[in-house]
Amino acid sequence: MAKKPAELIWFNGEIIPWEKATVHVMTHAIHYGSSVFEGIRAYNTPDQGTCVFRLQEHNRRLFDSAKIYRMTIPYTLDQINQATMDIIRANNLKSAYIRPIAYYGDIGMGLQVPFGQETEVSIAAFEWGAYLGEEALKNGVDAGISSWNRLAANTMPTGAKAGGNYLSSQLISMEARRHGYGEGIALDRNGYVSEGAGENIFVIRNNVVTTTPKTAAILPGITRDTVITLLKEMGYEVREENIPRESMYVADEILMCGTAAEVTPVRSVDGIQVGNGGRGPITAQVQDMFFGLFNGKTPDKWGWLTPVYDKS
Ligand code: PMP
Structure with a gap:
């Protein structure tokens, strides 16, 4: 496994140790790319401390991406916003890159299988420097x-x-x-x-x-x-x-x-x-x-x- 970038991860509604957040090899998203995700940053500001940048817009886009693919995320936008904040706090991060992802798990083989199914959801948050250096x-x-x-x-x-x-x-x-x-x-x-x-x-x-x-x-x-x-x-x-x-x-x-x-x-x-x-x-x-x-x-x-x- 790549170096562990944080201690904890939000995984289907629970905050669990990073290394426990694993999926089965038959996860639909691995085979067919059936996931939607976001990349969000939080910055450490002088006046308000750690702040997530455009939280609502990012998670709204997560739900929009899911809607386009007829995916059902089994949480509300407010719950995902809350979970995004919770996982930053749980890891005690000052600044963070946050990666919410909704994906079809081990639901079986085939391309019609996702129809009407709910996704799994996880949110990772960790420190990440300048992407292009x-x-x-x-x-x-x-x-x-x-x-x-x-x-x-x-x-x-x-x-x-x-x-x-x-x-x-x-x-x-x-x-x-x-x-x-x-x-x-x-x-x-x-x-x-x-x-x-x-x-x-x-x-x-x-x-x-x-x-x-x-x-x-x-x-x-x-x-x-x-x-x-x-x-x-x-x-x-x-x-x-x-x-x-x-x-x-x-x-x-x-x-x-x-x-x-x-x-x-x-x-x-x-x-x-x-x-x-x-x-x-x-x-x-x-x-x-x-x-x-x-x-x-x-x-x-x-x-x-x-x-x-x-x-x-
Ligand atoms: N285009 C692509 C293909 C991307 O992956 C990203 C990063 N999410 C962007 C544009 C920029 O999007 P945003 O500013 O919302 O991060």
Whole structure:
């Protein structure tokens, strides 16, 4: 087993030791990818202590992903929100990456079997640093465009955060690694920019910010929504429209964002330098505002932070 990242895990309604949270080899989700999940972060803030970032939106998306696949999660959204907080507290974490997952367990073989069945649910919470590395946060990541396209519309729904979709992400990410890139970017079935293996993308030129639309085979990220909101707050125009591949080569700045990757500059695409080849000024501003939410410099006027521990 990989190194144990935390002591306890929330497992079908109970908090149990990490090493006891195991599944049977006939678990449906292992065979058929039948799981939906979330990635959520909690940050240690100066004023409110540990806070979960956009808890409601993430767990709402968990239920949306389940709904798309006609899965029944045997808990309410409030219960899952509560359980998310409970497992952070149980592990006494100051900051955390939280991974709720709903999946079909050992319900038998076959593709019709899940119909009408309930899922199992677990929630892990553990400390996890910068996904693309601290150095990438500062100086940017070298990205490469993947030879793999994202899923075509009406094949598998990219708007659902489902386990099976991450086979596509693994192809993209591992190809990038093989070519020596920090992350891979995929085009959609029409040849337009889609997203990174686990991040949404923003391309900036002449102070106009464009991000790929929901119709470009993306998972519409909660960080993407956060970045759009912060950019508008800063007075920038943000467009959601198709981005041709070559726009990345001539961009002034590119940034990638996601819960794990946070807000990361892209300094090159396919070996072509983006802008000045480091963190551009607008990306730096977005990063300041984004991380400002957690270091107390950006007031949380959107109610995005949920405190985990009682201050008393
Ligand atoms: N696209 C993909 C494929 C992802 O896995 C993620 C990470 N969940 C994102 C985009 C960004 O989504 P979010 O900002 O909600 O984490």
